[in-house]
Amino acid sequence: MALVTLSLFLDRSGMAGIGLVAVILHESGHLLMMSLVGTPPERLSMSLFGLEICQKSGSCRTYHQDAWIAAAGPLASLFFFVLCWIGYELTSSLYLANLAAANLMLALLNGLPVGPLDGGQTLYALLCKKYPAETCEKIVEVVSFFVILPVALAGFLVLLQSRYNFSLLIVSGYLMLMLLLKKGRYF
Secondary structure, eight states, rough: OHHHHEEEHHHHSSSSHHHHHHHHHHHHHHHHHHHHTTOOOOEEEEEETTEEHHHHTTTOOHHHHHHHHHHHHHHHHHHHHHHHHHHHHHHOOHHHHHHHHHHHHHHHHHOOTTSSSSSHHHHHHHHHTTTTTHHHHHHHHHHHHHHHHHHHHHHHHHHHHHHOOHHHHHEEEEHHHHHHTTOOOOO
């Protein structure tokens, strides 16, 4: 929480606040879906790697429900991207344009089928409907590798070409770190 506060305090562009609003909208999608399927969260916990929504112990969900809950975040981000973009088109508000962009990037990044991200969680839940959990974990690990590899290579090429833009390389490093730190943690 201190890191969020510091970012908001030091950011003169307003982008940290826009990012925070986009994250809140994204996580609201998960929370809404959890309520819709009858398993509201017990608590929210914030870490360096994001917000973790913890369910009540003993609550039981199907893999189908897990898939919808995981997909709800990126779907909410896409919904708010469209809403903000329409608002921008009607008003030419730079704030709405930036909020639309933040929501789109959040939807695209979290929609990637990489283990700990929403796309990876969705893939895992859908696979578990048909295969044993261990097999699903291995499939998601392989898919994650083949998603992160081109992102890392593209990041390296962008860095070589620009000599200063390492943002895509940082994204791929973050994805690899999340994959290692959250290995085997699904729902």
